[in-house]
Amino acid sequence: MKKLSLIFLVLIYNCTNPNQNSSNSTSVELTEGFKSYWFDGMAEINSYTLKQSRYGSQREGNAVLIYVTEDFLPNAQVKATKKSKSTNTILKLNRTKKFLTGIYPYSIMTSVFSNLEQTKPLVKTTTSIQEWCGQVYLQLNRRGRLEVKSHSYFEREADQNLRFKDAITEEEIWTWIRTYPKLLPIGDFEILPSLEYLQLKHKPIKLYNVKTKFDRKDSLNTYHMTYPELSRELSIKFSVFPPFKILGWEETDLKNPDQITIARIIKTVKLPYWKLNKLGDERFRDSLELN
Numbered sequence: 001m002k003k004l005s006l007i008f009l010v011l012i013y014n015c016t017n018p019n020q021n022s023s024n025s026t027s028v029e030l031t032e033g034f035k036s037y038w039f040d041g042m043a044e045i046n047s048y049t050l051k052q053s054r055y056g057s058q059r060e061g062n063a064v065l066i067y068v069t070e071d072f073l074p075n076a077q078v079k080a081t082k083k084s085k086s087t088n089t090i091l092k093l094n095r096t097k098k099f100l101t102g103i104y105p106y107s108i109m110t111s112v113f114s115n116l117e118q119t120k121p122l123v124k125t126t127t128s129i130q131e132w133c134g135q136v137y138l139q140l141n142r143r144g145r146l147e148v149k150s151h152s153y154f155e156r157e158a159d160q161n162l163r164f165k166d167a168i169t170e171e172e173i174w175t176w177i178r179t180y181p182k183l184l185p186i187g188d189f190e191i192l193p194s195l196e197y198l199q200l201k202h203k204p205i206k207l208y209n210v211k212t213k214f215d216r217k218d219s220l221n222t223y224h225m226t227y228p229e230l231s232r233e234l235s236i237k238f239s240v241f242p243p244f245k246i247l248g249w250e251e252t253d254l255k256n257p258d259q260i261t262i263a264r265i266i267k268t269v270k271l272p273y274w275k276l277n278k279l280g281d282e283r284f285r286d287s288l289e290l291n
Contacts, residue, residue, distance in 0.1 A: 027117050028180060037243050038091065042270040043068035047288040048248065048263040052099045054106070054200075056259065061099025061106075062290060063263050065246060066273070067178060068092055072113060077124045077141055089116055090123065091175050104132035110196055114175040119183055122172035127195045138195045138205075142166065146192060148205055160205065167207055170194045170225065170234070177223065177238050177246060184223055186212055193227060194234075197251075203230065216240060220247070231255045 048063040071080040072090040080087040093112040098105065107130045114121035122142050129136045134153030141147045146167060150160040168185055169192040176184055190207040198205050208229050215222045219241070225234045231254040237247045245268060253259040266289050276284050285291050 028119060028183070030117055031242075033242055034179075038067075038069050040270070041272065043273050044243075044268065044270050045273060045288060046246065046268045047266040047290055049266060050097060050099060051260075051262045052097060052106075053251070053253070053259045053261045054099070054101050058260070058262075059099040059101055059106075061097060063098075064094075064096045064288070064290070065174075066094040066096075067175075069116075072123070074123070077113070090114055091116055091121075091179060093175050095174065101131070106131045108196060110171065110194075112171045112175050114172055114179070116179065119180065120168075121176060121179065122169055125169065125171045125195065127199070129196065129199060136199050138199065140169065140171075140192070140195065142169075148192075148195070150195075150199075150205060152199070154202070157199075157202070162205055164192065164207055167192055170197075170210075173223065173225070173236065174246070177236065178244050181221065181223075181238070181244050184212070184214060186214055188212075191225075193230065193232075197230075197232070201230075226254075 044067045046065040048065070050061040050063040051058040052061055053059075069089055069091055071083045071087040072078070073080045073086065074088050091114050093110075093114075095110045095112070097108040100106070108128070110127045111125060112122070113124045115123055124142065125140045127136075127138045136150075136152045138148065138150045144166060146164040146169070148160070148162040148164070150157065150162070152158060167190050171194060173184065188209065188211050191210045193208055193210075195205065197203075208227050211226045211228070213224045215224065219239060221238050221240050221244075223236045223238070227233070233252045233254055234249065236249045239245045239247060246265070248262070248264040250263075251261040267287060269287050271284060273284075282291075
């Protein structure tokens with residue numbers, strides 16, 4: 001019992017001191033319940049109604065969170081063709097948003113690759129934004145520090161190669177919630193915000209101070225992130241019970257509180273979506289209410 005208590009204290013220390021070097025990350029053991037849910041050969045697909053704040057108005061659309069485990073090459077930081085001694089098992093999130101701004105559409109996708117059994121899970125993220133004015137692509141790799149490559153059609157942003165000290169990133173919170181929510185970092189610390197947000201708002205890509213807190217009410221957990229310099233608050237709502245399903249989120253401009261993005265869950269299904277690519281398989285979208 002004393003040994004278990006010591007391990008618990010070490011985990012809490014890492015949680016409340018999120019800017020430690022990643023080499024000091026503490027491993028945590030996966031439960032049998034976790035394995036039976038996530039290692040069943042399926043992906044978890046969650047659909048959401050979306051009211052996206054853009055150009056001063058709320059835009060109707062939809063969002064999808066797709067979680068799946070897969071084999072990953074840690075050095076190349078790409079999906080492996082097959083499992084081997086040199087691969088890791090990661091939890092991948094593909095988060096998509098689609099909405100219209102007047103005549104033209106927006107399509108946004110962020111992928112988050114996170115190691116399992118670690119308290120500092122992020123390995124890599126990619127973000128792409130497409131709309132009729134042009135497209136943007138950003139990639140982040142964690143290799144002892146944070147490395148960001150950004151490609152934009154905007155003159156002031158264009159092509160950038162940026163490096164930062166190792167720090168928590170906002171994107172890994174979305175997979176951290178699904179794995180070890182009790183170890184979410186709480187307090188004031190530096191973080192790399194969502195690259196999607198920074199690009200849409202044309203904010204400098206850098207570390208910002210964030211203040212986080214955790215609320216629990218009945219069967220609902222809410223993780224709050226407030227960025228003083230950005231006047232931004234993000235609140236992610238999720239179930240208190242495994243597998244800690246994300247039920248929705250809100251993103252608020254604190255200077256203009258009516259400028260708020262709201263997502264609310266519609267449906268969750270588990271499917272091997274990569275096999276459902278034949279004519280007629282469009283019917284599976286009906287179960288997600290995406291048609």
